Amino acid sequence: MADDVRELLLSTTADADPSTPLSAPDLRLLIDRLRLRSDPASGAHEERGGMRAVCSGGREGGGQMIDALDYGMAKVADSMMKHVLVPAISNMSVVVNVEVLEEGGSEHSVSVLSIVASEEKAVPNEASKLVEFQDVVRSTAEFENMLRSMMFSSPDRKDGRLTQFVDDVEVHFAVRKRNEIMVKARYILVQYDYDNPLESGNQDDSVVDLLFRPEKCFISKSALQLMKLVHGALKLLLSTKQDACLSSARVAKEFCYAARDVLLLYKAIVPVQLEKQLDSISQVAAIVHNDCYHLSQEVLGLAFQYRPDFPCDVQKQVVFVDLAPIFTQMANGVLRRQIHIAMNTISEAIDGADGFQNTHQPQHYESAKFSIEQVVFILEKIRIMWESILPRSTYRKSMSRILGSVFSRITRDMLLIDDMAAEETLQLQGLIHLALENLSSLFLSLVENDDENEKFLDHDTWIQLDKSVPSLKKFRKLAELLDMSLKSITAAWESGELVSCGFTSSEVQSFIKAIFADSPLRKECLGWILRTPA
Template structure:
């Protein structure tokens, strides 16, 4: 049939080249040629079709046969369907019967499923009941481990069966059989638990009157069947009642063994191991019996050794070296054991003085070793919460140190709040250095570490340093942790002085007072004592504190405070002296009676202030400090008065005499003060001689100038000029301007004065 495939293209049958042009018409010859060729083609196609039909005759006949049968089947189906529809239309109740039959079939199937499910539940209940009965028989037969496993498994199975059967673990609408099963399981569990507890109780016998604990590995159980102790404990572990089963044994062990072993130091613990192969005979006996010899716990090693022996007995013969059993027993007893140890040993071993704290280190070491051994034995866990004894001994040390530190600071505060200083009258006749003072308590006379002097300090400073020394001595005898607390307590106590005393005595420090001098001495004394503390105690401190102990940072601070107090006192005195000198109005017109009296009163005030300061300072200050302070004060007085007198112009002869008299008045009345500057003054030298004045002039250059000014008022003009030219006045501190002004003020204008002034000017220019 390939001839029929495709289509016939007319252009292929013609030979005209321009057939593609639609405007070109076909000629008659072309049309005839086309007709002939189409005829030939059709004949060819007919022949090909006939040939194909002949060659595929069978296939065509089979296809026609199948078509005929299909048509016949369709007609038959149409006829049957028509008959069925006709039957339904003629009998209406038939569809109702079909629906009823379908419902009956469905109901029968549901009933069958329910009966099958009920049959399965009955079978499961029957199996559970049989297993419960077998478990009870196993308990009575001594197969407690198998019975325990059965009880454990039955609990899970019973829960699943109840859920499948519609029960909800005790709901009101559940089938009664489920309640029956639960009751049966509970009774079986209680029976198993009672048997196991009885086995354990019978295996461990306590005889408190004899101080014995007897442990047997095999005893008669139910129906006379022997059950080993470890088997009973394993069964308890399976049904999760190990804590309950061991609770009674643990309580009795605490009551009859641990309490006497810990509270009574005069007991002996021993273990007897008997024939382990003998049935119904004890395997081991623990004896805790009184002893005639009293053992001192000391570092606790004896107590801990005794307890380790008891716990080893428990682990080996009661817990049978099973890690789970040992840990369970430890969990039941460790809290009470640790409390007993703390109550009867550790709390009593805490020292009440720091010097004994170093001995407590042995107790700490033994306690830690004891708990470490218990951890190795699995008696207690590795959790830090179980380390009750270690925590207690470490906390005891810290709490002791903190408490002592608080006590030290409280004592220091009480000492400083009740600041006490020596307050005894000192008369002029009684003035002397502290080192030789009669009637002064040596308790308050302190040596300065870095100066060859003594000073008079307050009672509070004495008590404070005594407290600091005691604290640091305790630190030397303590452990590193406690020593650090003592070290900081000593520092804080010293810092309390700096914080409390200047505030408490603020009013006295703001005025010229003996209290201020005492505070100055205290700070000076403390500054030097502080610098010496590290050298005195560092070598004896625990090694962990030696590098950290520092006091040198505090010394300069205290010294600076002392200097500030002293400087303020000097400035207050100078301020009073300035006010007194100012009242003299520059010592002008002293030839007038009223002005002279005012100047004299001013000088007397200055003398009074200086004598008062002398009386107040000399007995209490260190000698060098006193001389330095008084030198500054006197230097101001002499310099100021000398300056005021040299500034006077046009002085009358009588005025110079009055000024000279005022200078002599001051020098005479300050003789006792001047004597305090001399190292040694014999009784025969009470009146200052030339040698003593020379020493004073070297110490007080302003005094030399002041004394020389008194001489200048008596000297003639030529003598003054010669004294200048010789350098004597320059040595006394006079300047050329001062000498020139003095000459102009005292001497009237004359050729001699001009000559002398020229000589002084020339001499000054040449120098």
């Protein structure tokens, strides 16, 4: 066979020089001569069949694929003559593997030529064009049959790699779409400006209803667009079924995995990208909390919404509910971290008051006042950042927890003062009133009111606040105790009023000892308090 190839090579090339590179037409002519020499009787018939196979590939949607298969014939001849360089077809996208099955002496007898096509450009970009691709499938089958008849391919039809490729066009389409979706998702997450979420586009689109709670919350445009990608990926399966009338289990899994991967990409990118903002009190952290909480609720409904569209044998594998706890934990973790940072920051501000001792001295009073002003400033800053972002119930619960720790800390520090001058009690009372007055806007944001335009701190409002923040009631009562007589304090204890505010027997006794000088009346009152059960 090697001698035949050399003879044909010399007769084909213009200058009869075997080292001269062949042009594409020369290679085509060489293939035709090889085919005619192997079977002269059927050569003409196969040539016409081959031309029909090539011509049929010119149909819409498959031209590129058929052109690649046509040039594959030239590539086969080039592989048979490895010592010849063919620049004319060196850039083709068809990969040729020559498998040597028999070896004899110093020469190899090529018995099988497997052509592996990787014409990804021919795969449709839209599900509606998958039907048109069936022309390419038929043409490819004809071409591969021709290769078998010419002994250029294995006679075993299971080795038909070209046919396998085009038969799996649905899978190639799904894989391509999955990759495109992931690229879009990553771009959305990386490019979104979390530092200015309220200034990017229409804010109304970012206010969404929670699926399982009668509330609204503000989410980032990135989370909104990610959910659109998720729904789009799952709707692609329905589109494939309707337009192509085909749907395999593997295709369904690709679309399902694409939707899951988009959601998991948020988990992988956002916490790392926004690590700095999440480690400080920020509006960005509140938005990330909302994103995670929104996603945790949305994924619960995906399976119910799209599972009927999946093939029966994979419907049980269409699972998203396992992602809900992941995003719920992320949301809770972000919120807990924010509350912890807020409490620590406020605690440091209160430390500057040095236990609120000696406030009758100007220097100590100014330090205590500055500390209270810092606390108010931090709380107001948190209110402004969270009130318009977090879900209503989440905001109230979180802010009530922070306020509870603040009032508990200040009340405890003031009750630990072991000796108070008369002027000092007035200064402490003034500091308490200063805090309450400056936090009025925050208090109003924590209560329900039918008329949002007529909010004010009336008796009913304070009752609601006392229920939400129990330590606030004790804090307010402490301001009254600082201006009450010894008998009034004793009577308040006996009536149970102080107990209902959260005071203990030891706290009341220590408070009386710190304010009032030792006297028979003080001993009598302390005895009454000691004997009266809480």
